[in-house]
Amino acid sequence: MVAAISAINSYSDPEYLKILQELMQLGITPSGNKSVDKSKLEQTKTELIQKIQTKQEEEQKQSLQVQPLESVQDTERSRMEESRLGAMTLSELNKMYFGLN
Numbered sequence: 001m002v003a004a005i006s007a008i009n010s011y012s013d014p015e016y017l018k019i020l021q022e023l024m025q026l027g028i029t030p031s032g033n034k035s036v037d038k039s040k041l042e043q044t045k046t047e048l049i050q051k052i053q054t055k056q057e058e059e060q061k062q063s064l065q066v067q068p069l070e071s072v073q074d075t076e077r078s079r080m081e082e083s084r085l086g087a088m089t090l091s092e093l094n095k096m097y098f099g100l101n
Contacts, residue, residue, distance in 0.1 A: 025097050052092040
């Protein structure tokens with residue numbers, strides 16, 4: 001971790017500094033190579049998003065199994081909730097980045 005902090009202080013590329021900070025927030029040790037670190041970050045973000053979406057889909061399936069048949073009004077509400085999944089995914093990702101629960 002000390003090497004990562006010294007790496008941040010030695011680079012002046014703002015994009016790479018942001019990549020290094022995000023990697024450290026996720027608990028990943030930077031390699032010192034911008035392209036490698038950038039691909040690590042993108043891969044980790046993709047994996048996190050997939051995990052969050054899978055979790056949300058499982059929760060949604062469980063709630064559908066428990067709930068009785070919905071009326072037309074409830075169906076409209078469900079459709080509106082489905083459209084918010086992207087915002088919920090972003091929210092979960094931000095929670096993981098900033099360590100909020």
